[in-house]
Amino acid sequence: MTKLCSTRLLIAVCIFLGTTTLLNAQESDAVDSKPLKLKDQFSEIVERISLSIADSPVGKPEQPVLSWSNPERNTTAGALYLWTQEGRPLAAMCLYPSLEQVHVEFQSLGSQAISARDRSRMIWEPNDPGVTWKDVHDGESPLKTPFQRIRQMKSIANRFAATLVPPQKPSIPLRMLERPIYRYPTKLSGDVIDGAVFTFVQGTDPEVLILLEAYQSGSEQHYRYALARMSIVPTQVKIDNTLVWETQWATQRSYTPYWVYQTK
Secondary structure (H helix, E strand, C coil), X not given: CHHHHHHHHHHHHHHHHHHHHHHHHHHHHHHHHHHHHHHHHHHHHHHHEXXXXXXXXXXXXXXXXXXXXXXXXXXXXXXXXXXXXXXXXXXXXXXXXXXXXXXXXXXXXXXXXXXXEECCEEEECCCCCCCCCEECCCCCCCCCCHHHHHHHHHHHHCCEEEEECCCCCCCEECEECCCCCEECCCCCCCCEEEEEEEEEEECCEEEEEEEEEEEEEXXXXXXXXXXXXXXXXXXXXXXXXXXXXXXXXXXXXXXXXXXXXXXX
C-alpha cells in the first residue's frame, strides 16, 4: 500500500513538473517572439513613411543603425534609423512600442526644410533647424587617415557627459556607447572631411545623439559638434564638466524639430 501511494505521488510530481516546464517554455516562447513581431512592425512602418526635402524624396534607410531595449522602461525592443543626404545625417527616426501602438520619434539633424509623410498624410514638418554646430575647442586638427580620425573622434566624444534631469526626481546619468552608430562615407561634398554619430543611452535606448564632423575652413581644418535630443525628458550635456547644452520638457508639436508621432 505504501509503495502504491509513493508511486502515485511520484507520478503526480512528474506530471506537475512536466506541465510547469511546458507552461514556462510557452511563456518564454511568447516573450522571445515579441521582438521578432516588433521587428516586422518596424519594417512595415519604415516602408510607409517617406521623407522629403522641398518635395524631393530622400532615400529610405535600409537597416536600423541601432537595435535597442530599455529594461528601466519595460521596452523590450526598439530601433533607431538614420536618414542621410550625401552621407550626412538628415534626420533620426526611433521606433518603439507603447501600449497597442508603435511610436515614431523624429529628430531633425540638419538645417534643411524637411517633411515626413505616413503614406499620403503629412505627419511632421519642422519650422526650425534641428541642430546647432559649434567648434570643438582645445582639440587637435583632424589627422590624415580615416583610421586616425575615428580615434580622434572617439577621444572627443569621451569628453562629453549626459544626464536626464526630470524635475523633482533623481538625475539619471547616461552611458555613451563605445562605438559610433554611424560613420560618414569616405567621399563627401562641401567642406566636410569626415564624421560620425555617437549616442548616450539608457539601457541601450538612445537619449542623446552627438554628431562630430571634421571640416575644412579656408586653409585650416577643425572639428565641430552638434547635439540632438532623443527623449522628451529634460537633459543636460557637459564637456569637460562644463555645461554646454540643456533641454526642457519637449513641446509635442508636429512643426518642432523633435516630435513623437503615434501610429494608427
